[in-house]
Amino acid sequence: MIFGYARVSTKDQNLDLQIDALKKAGCKEIYSEKLSGRSKKKPKLEELLGQLREGDILMVYSLDRLGRTSKELINLLSEFKERSIQFKSLQEGVFDTTSAMGEAVFQIIAILKAMEVQVLSERTKDGLTAARARGKKGGRPKGSYNKSKAAAAVTLYQRELPISEITETLQISRSTLYEYLRREGVKD
Structure with missing residues (x-):
């Protein structure tokens, strides 16, 4: 069976793009959640991992939806291999993790995705520091007082x-x- 997993980082974000793509790719059952990729616990992902059986395929829209660090992604890939579960990512190309080449490509892209997340985080921090140096305040604007x-x-x-x-x-x-x-x- 083909399972899908979709995740966005905040409650304000929308899952529709990921879910539509996963359905179009043939997912029969899709698990989704709205929480940060940095969260240690991902209840829906854990539930999905408990449902997967030998021969199943897990599909995600993008690698970073499954995990934020290369270590996390590689650990999941190892678990899938041990349990004879295939993995596919739509954005980074379709992976056949049962082949040595597919597994190698997965690991390289997992490392690049982790680097991309780190660079984005650094840019955000640098931007906030520059804004504060100019006297700007971050955060949510104060609401009106009635x-x-x-x-x-x-x-x-x-x-x-x-x-x-x-x-x-x-x-x-x-x-x-x-x-x-x-x-x-x-x-x-």
């Missing part, structure tokens, strides 16, 4: 209403509620 909602939030909070009820009543997020309480000087 004084009347803040006062209402304080009142409801002091009445010891459940947090979920306060946020629903005022149509605000939990983080906004806590920001209002902090700005209004309310201690937990």
Whole structure:
């Protein structure tokens, strides 16, 4: 059976491109998740690995979706080889990991992908350092402060209403509620 695995790094990102490509390539069952590739635990990937049987094919859109480091990718490849599972990546070309040449190409590309991730990380850090040197601040912009909602939030909070009820009543997020309480000087 052909299984697919799709992953994006944040909840704001969309899996559609990967899932569509995997379906087009013949995947019968696709496991997907939204979490950083740096996460040690990938529950859906672990679940998928438990489902794979001898002769199955695991397909991903791109190598970096499966793992972020060459060591991680090579360990998975070794596991696939031991369990007689084939692996294919759509972006880097179709690999036949049962052949020596396919395995060698996989390892080379895994190393290049890991290097690409490292270079991107370094560029991001350098860019942030340069921006800070120019007085720019990173992070999420401050939201607008609604004084009347803040006062209402304080009142409801002091009445010891459940947090979920306060946020629903005022149509605000939990983080906004806590920001209002902090700005209004309310201690937990």
